[in-house]
Amino acid sequence: MAERTFSIEDTLSALLAGKKYSTIKDILVTMNPSDVASVFEDMEEDRLPLLFRLLPKEEAAETFVEMDPELQEMLIKGFSDSELREVVDELYVDDAVDIVEEMPANVVRRILSQADPEMRKQINEILRYPENSAGSIMTTEYVSLRPSMTVGEAITRIRRTGVDKETIYTCYVTKDRNLLGMVTVKDLLLAQDDDTPVSEIMDTNVISVNTHADQEEVAQMLSKYNFIALPVVDSDNRMVGIITFDDAMDVLEEETTEDIEIMAGITPSDKTYLRSTPFDLFRHRIPWLLLLMVSATFTGMIITHFESALAHLVVLTAFIPMLMDTGGNSGSQSSVTVIRAISLNELEFSDLAVVIWKEIRTAVLCGLALAAACFAKVMLVDRLLLGNTDVSILVAAVVCATMAFTILVAKIVGCTLPMLAKRLGFDPAVMASPFITTIVDALSLLIYFGIASAVLF
Amino acid sequence: MAERTFSIEDTLSALLAGKKYSTIKDILVTMNPSDVASVFEDMEEDRLPLLFRLLPKEEAAETFVEMDPELQEMLIKGFSDSELREVVDELYVDDAVDIVEEMPANVVRRILSQADPEMRKQINEILRYPENSAGSIMTTEYVSLRPSMTVGEAITRIRRTGVDKETIYTCYVTKDRNLLGMVTVKDLLLAQDDDTPVSEIMDTNVISVNTHADQEEVAQMLSKYNFIALPVVDSDNRMVGIITFDDAMDVLEEETTEDIEIMAGITPSDKTYLRSTPFDLFRHRIPWLLLLMVSATFTGMIITHFESALAHLVVLTAFIPMLMDTGGNSGSQSSVTVIRAISLNELEFSDLAVVIWKEIRTAVLCGLALAAACFAKVMLVDRLLLGNTDVSILVAAVVCATMAFTILVAKIVGCTLPMLAKRLGFDPAVMASPFITTIVDALSLLIYFGIASAVLF
Numbered sequence: 005m006a007e008r009t010f011s012i013e014d015t016l017s018a019l020l021a022g023k024k025y026s027t028i029k030d031i032l033v034t035m036n037p038s039d040v041a042s043v044f045e046d047m048e049e050d051r052l053p054l055l056f057r058l059l060p061k062e063e064a065a066e067t068f069v070e071m072d073p074e075l076q077e078m079l080i081k082g083f084s085d086s087e088l089r090e091v092v093d094e095l096y097v098d099d100a101v102d103i104v105e106e107m108p109a110n111v112v113r114r115i116l117s118q119a120d121p122e123m124r125k126q127i128n129e130i131l132r133y134p135e136n137s138a139g140s141i142m143t144t145e146y147v148s149l150r151p152s153m154t155v156g157e158a159i160t161r162i163r164r165t166g167v168d169k170e171t172i173y174t175c176y177v178t179k180d181r182n183l184l185g186m187v188t189v190k191d192l193l194l195a196q197d198d199d200t201p202v203s204e205i206m207d208t209n210v211i212s213v214n215t216h217a218d219q220e221e222v223a224q225m226l227s228k229y230n231f232i233a234l235p236v237v238d239s240d241n242r243m244v245g246i247i248t249f250d251d252a253m254d255v256l257e258e259e260t261t262e263d264i265e266i267m268a269g270i271t272p273s274d275k276t277y278l279r280s281t282p283f284d285l286f287r288h289r290i291p292w293l294l295l296l297m298v299s300a301t302f303t304g305m306i307i308t309h310f311e312s313a314l315a316h317l318v319v320l321t322a323f324i325p326m327l328m329d330t331g332g333n334s335g336s337q338s339s340v341t342v343i344r345a346i347s348l349n350e351l352e353f354s355d356l357a358v359v360i361w362k363e364i365r366t367a368v369l370c371g372l373a374l375a376a377a378c379f380a381k382v383m384l385v386d387r388l389l390l391g392n393t394d395v396s397i398l399v400a401a402v403v404c405a406t407m408a409f410t411i412l413v414a415k416i417v418g419c420t421l422p423m424l425a426k427r428l429g430f431d432p433a434v435m436a437s438p439f440i441t442t443i444v445d446a447l448s449l450l451i452y453f454g455i456a457s458a459v460l461f
Numbered sequence: 462m463a464e465r466t467f468s469i470e471d472t473l474s475a476l477l478a479g480k481k482y483s484t485i486k487d488i489l490v491t492m493n494p495s496d497v498a499s500v501f502e503d504m505e506e507d508r509l510p511l512l513f514r515l516l517p518k519e520e521a522a523e524t525f526v527e528m529d530p531e532l533q534e535m536l537i538k539g540f541s542d543s544e545l546r547e548v549v550d551e552l553y554v555d556d557a558v559d560i561v562e563e564m565p566a567n568v569v570r571r572i573l574s575q576a577d578p579e580m581r582k583q584i585n586e587i588l589r590y591p592e593n594s595a596g597s598i599m600t601t602e603y604v605s606l607r608p609s610m611t612v613g614e615a616i617t618r619i620r621r622t623g624v625d626k627e628t629i630y631t632c633y634v635t636k637d638r639n640l641l642g643m644v645t646v647k648d649l650l651l652a653q654d655d656d657t658p659v660s661e662i663m664d665t666n667v668i669s670v671n672t673h674a675d676q677e678e679v680a681q682m683l684s685k686y687n688f689i690a691l692p693v694v695d696s697d698n699r700m701v702g703i704i705t706f707d708d709a710m711d712v713l714e715e716e717t718t719e720d721i722e723i724m725a726g727i728t729p730s731d732k733t734y735l736r737s738t739p740f741d742l743f744r745h746r747i748p749w750l751l752l753l754m755v756s757a758t759f760t761g762m763i764i765t766h767f768e769s770a771l772a773h774l775v776v777l778t779a780f781i782p783m784l785m786d787t788g789g790n791s792g793s794q795s796s797v798t799v800i801r802a803i804s805l806n807e808l809e810f811s812d813l814a815v816v817i818w819k820e821i822r823t824a825v826l827c828g829l830a831l832a833a834a835c836f837a838k839v840m841l842v843d844r845l846l847l848g849n850t851d852v853s854i855l856v857a858a859v860v861c862a863t864m865a866f867t868i869l870v871a872k873i874v875g876c877t878l879p880m881l882a883k884r885l886g887f888d889p890a891v892m893a894s895p896f897i898t899t900i901v902d903a904l905s906l907l908i909y910f911g912i913a914s915a916v917l918f
Contacts, residue, residue: 034666038685163650172647173630173689189646190629193620209491227714229495230707232630232689249706250687253713257684260717261801264724268797268894269790277802278812282822289794289823290830296790297831297864300783301842307779308849318772322764325785325902326757332789333726333753333895337746340725344718345734355735365739366746373747374754385758392765407754437725437894438790445782 013046020051029058037063041070049075053082065094072279073106080111089118096170097123098143098251101130130245138222139215141255142236142245147175149202151184156198162189171248174233177206181242183235186210212237215244220259223252224349263347267340267436269296296438302446310453313461319394320456322386323403324449326378328441331410331448334370336437338363338418343432346422353427359419367415371408379404402456409455410448417443470503477508486515494520498527506532510539522551529736530563537568546575553627554580555600555708558587587702595679596672598712599693599702604632606659608641613655619646628705631690634663638699640692643667669694672701677716680709681806720804724797724893726753753895759903767910770918776851777913779843780860781906783835785898788867788905791827793894795820795875800889803879810884816876824872828865836861859913866912867905874900 012031019028032040032055040059044052044067056079059067068076068091080088092100092115100119104112104127116124126144133139147169149158158175166172175192177185185206195205212235213222226234226249233246262272269292275284307314307324314321342359345351351359382400386392418440422432469488476485489497489512497516501509501524513536516524525533525548537545549557549572557576561569561584573581583601590596604626606615615632623629632649634642642663652662669692670679683691683706690703719729726749732741764771764781771778799816802808808816839857843849875897879889 036666036668036686038687159650166647166651172650189650190623193616193629193646194623209493211493227707227710229493230710232706249689249710250684253684253687253706253710256710256713257805261805264721264797264801267721268794270794270798276807277798278807278815280819282819282826285798285819285823286826286830289791290827293787293790293794293827293831293868294834297783297787297835298838300786301838303782303786304779304843305847307782308776308843308847311775311779314778315772315775318768318775319765321771321778321781322761322768324778324781325760325764325906326754328782328785329757329760329895329898329902330750330754332898333750334746336894337725337727337750340721341727341734341742344721348714348718350733350735358735362737362739362742366742369739369743370747370750373743374750377751378754381755381758386761386765390762390765411750437793438786441786441789445786449782 011046012043016043016047016055017051020054025058028055032059033063037066038070040067045072045075049078052079057087061090062094065091069095069099069103073103076103077107077111080107080114085114085118088114092119092123096143097126097130097145098141098170100127101140104131133215136219137215138213138217138219138236138247139244141219141222141251142215142247143170144245145169146233146235146246147172148178148243149175149187151177151179151201151203151206153202154198155192155195155200155202155205158187158192158202159198162192171233171246174231174246176210176235176243176246177202178243183210183212183237183241183243184208186235210235212243213247214239219255220347222247223255223259226252227256259347263343263431263433266431266433267343269293269436269438292438296442299442300445303442303449306446306449306453310457313453313457317394317399317456317460319392319399320402320452323382324452327403327406327410327448327452328445330374330407331414331444332437332441334367334411335414335418335440335444338366338415339422339436339440342419343422343436346426346432351423353423356420356423359423360416363415363419364412367412370415371411374411375404375408378407398459402452402459405455406448406452409451410444413447413451414440414444417447468503469500473500473504473512474508477511482515485512489516490520494523495527497524502529502532506535509536514544518547519551522548526552526556526560530560531736533560534564534568537564537571542571542575545571549576549580553600554583554587554602555598555627557584558597561588590672593676594672595670595674595676595693595704596701598676598679598708599672599704600627600708601702602626603690603692603703604629605635605700606632606644608634608636608658608660608663610659611656612649612652612659612662615644615649615659616655619649628690628703631688631703633667633692633700633703634659635700640667640669640694640698640700641665643692667692669700670704671696676712677804679704680712680716683709684713716804720800720888720890723888723890724800726750726893726895749895753899756899757902760899760906763903763906763910767914770910770914774851774856774913774917776849776856777859777909780839780863781909784860784863784867784905784909785902787831787864788871788901789894789898791824791868792871792875792897792901795823795872796879796893796897799876799879800893803883803889808880810880813877813880816880817873820872820876821869824869827872828868831868832861832865835864855916859909859916862912863905863909866908867901870904870908871897871901874904 016028104115145168147162162172173189175187176183177187185208187202187206191205215236215238233248235243236245236247238244265272271288271291273288379400382395382403387395421435425435426432473485561572602625604619619629630646632644633640634644642665644659644663648662672693672695690705692700693702693704695701722729728745728748730745836857839852839860844852878892882892883889
């Protein structure tokens with residue numbers, strides 16, 4: 005997106021100051037609700053209630069859904085009961101649940117008191133499902149058809165009830181709430197004969213998920229099968245809701261951000277970067293920093309153990325950072341690749357042997373290439389160019405042999421740990437660079453001093 | 462997904478051996494094409510042509526689209542001209558383009574010769590757009606309506622032409638190929654009166670993208686606005702195609718994998734992990750390993766420079782790995798957070814000052830906490846528990862001061878470099894952990910020896 009030279013916020017502020025409310029209204033209705041929300045978030049807070057009241061009813065609700073919880077709360081507190089009821093009436097159940105989950109108890113009570121009884125019941129039902137489960141992100145508003153209906157009757161039913169449904173494009177055929185099949189609006193519209201019963205054109209091989217399925221798994225199914233919606237059934241196989249592609253996209257974005265944060269040694273947070281206070285950032289970053297600092301004790305102990313040897317040949321110290329970094333980088337290349345493949349369901353624990361064998365061969369190639377390059381670099385740059393005469397051919401050989409072995413070990417550790425973590429029920433992303441680096445650092449030092457002791461002392 | 466104890470592949474092999482073709486057919490039609498493709502990929506290659514011929518025409522094409530390029534190529538080579546024509550006839554234009562892009566020239570020629578002239582023209586048109594542009598991933602098969610049509614006429618048109626369209630749910634109202642508005646099937650079905658002209662119910666505030674827009678940007682727009690499809694227009698504002706949500710989901714998955722790979726110091730690859738040979742992995746991993754190894758020369762030079770000082774106080778060496786790792790971890794926490802926020806369009810270059818100020822305050826909190834913890838750890842573990850008497854209070858103070866400063870520098874460098882990269886037109890993901898680690902390593906050593914020289918020598 006191009007950077008703006010002029011800002012719509014300035015225009016709106018100027019129009020507000022001039023009380024040009026109908027002009028503001030004309031501007032706002034041309035905008036997509038998600039853009040209106042982002043403009044509102046950049047406006048001064050005390051102007052929001054007025055601006056919000058200028059939106060037409062339906063757009064108001066859609067804009068409300070896209071806003072930050074803080075602003076939603078502020079707006080709700082300013083709403084009269086009837087204003088609140090108007091917004092709540094227009095919400096889809098799953099959006100209402102998202103909002104309710106973020107609000108303090110007294111605001112939740114007000115929202116529920118303004119929702120109509122049917123919606124209140126559905127909100128409460130969804131709230132009972134565990135966080136991150138399919139049940140917690142589904143909506144209960146879908147089009148259900150009876151198998152005996154004809155195509156014409158089905159289309160009439162959609163026309164009559166569709167306005168409140170999150171999607172009308174995939175309809176579910178149920179009997180006593182049991183899911184029998186699905187039919188798309190495309191199937192219905194393209195059917196040759198309006199009198200054909202729905203049961204004849206419906207697809208009976210319906211892929212569904214249980215209310216307790218993990219939301220990430222569900223989102224990946226939607227992405228894999230290119231579905232607009234996926235039905236959710238309870239443990240008695242009765243249909244209770246649907247999950248739509250747009251919610252799946254949000255889940256995938258959220259879960260990817262979480263994975264990336266964990267891989268960088270940050271405990272995941274719900275807030276965007278700009279909305280996080282320094283203390284928020286501190287809280288999410290300090291645990292791993294502390295843990296990794298303490299576990300670096302091992303590297304310190306190893307060096308202390310070889311201290312007297314190092315005192316005799318201080319030149320060895322100069323190569324420690326390079327060896328540790330190369331080991332860390334090699335290991336995290338493998339672990340991150342494997343973590344991503346696991347989260348895209350490309351790898352399972354049963355592939356472990358295949359993965360290790362692949363990484364060993366890759367490590368041999370990388371190890372040989374880097375060791376050769378390293379030998380050339382050490383002899384040419386460190387010895388000739390920088391004139392460091394302590395760097396003998398033997399020292400260079402020790403450094404390069406360490407490099408090759410470290411890469412081998414790093415790649416094996418890097419690919420194995422995420423798969424083990426997955427197997428043991430941990431999040432594989434935990435096994436990314438910071439963790440691998442700490443382990444590989446200790447191992448590379450052991451290899452270094454082991455080879456050095458054998459060859460040089 | 463639960464792990465299978467029994468495999469559908471075994472069943473199919475047994476049925477194939479027994480020539481139970483109609484049973485196989487019955488099984489395959491119950492499965493989703495994307496599942497059929499993944500089963501086929503696990504079967505022996507010489508059985509594929511036979512299995513493939515058992516699929517009904519439409520499912521065959523859908524399965525074909527989901528298969529790996531290698532298998533697609535093998536199947537095409539075995540197809541007769543009429544078999545190839547049947548598959549190509551059923552393909553959507555954008556899927557045909559994806560396949561054509563992966564095939565060698567002689568196979569492409571065969572595919573194009575079997576496509577009907579209209580499709581051939583459209584394929585060639587899409588192939589002209591640059592890789593990763595909106596034009597290259599769009600499909601030219603969408604429903605277009607004239608503004609003068611009534612709702613009833615529009616529905617009739619959809620029923621007549623919809624079967625070949627990738628989505629019928631969003632229809633575009635055009636005049637002389639100029640995009641005037643859009644209308645959804647939901648709008649049409651829920652319209653009160655079949656005689657209402659489309660121009661009256663259409664939404665004229667249509668968000669569209671240019672053929673040359675970046676595919677990732679387009680995918681993020683679809684995700685942000687929750688659209689099923691987004692229209693693509695050329696530079697004269699004439700509508701040329703649409704991009705659908707399922708393609709957007711694939712693009713987002715691909716681009717995220719690419720970001721994650723780059724962040725781990727791997728040049729991105731199109732192949733899945735299991736399909737990559739060790740040489741593929743080597744080629745994508747060695748460039749960064751080499752570059753980072755060579756740039757570690759600086760850390761070596763810094764240590765060499767302080768070699769004589771180190772020889773006097775070897776205990777300082779023992780803390781190098783911990784300081785370097787903590788610096789690297791702190792820096793990559795900041796850089797990865799900022800990189801992700803940039804790729805989700807949450808941050809722009811104009812936020813740089815805000816970001817740096819936030820990171821400085823976070824760094825002070827993290828630095829103080831870690832320095833305190835480090836002091837306790839060094840005095841209790843290293844000095845008391847391990848009995849390392851070289852570790853004086855002064856040494857501990859130097860280590861902790863270095864830690865606090867390193868974190869500050871690491872976080873500033875970590876948040877600044879990705880934003881600068883973005884500003885200069887590079888991929889911010891390049892500035893993730895491996896790169897930051899190398900820079901922060903050198904800086905942390907300079908800080909360490911700087912403080913040590915001032916206090917200890």
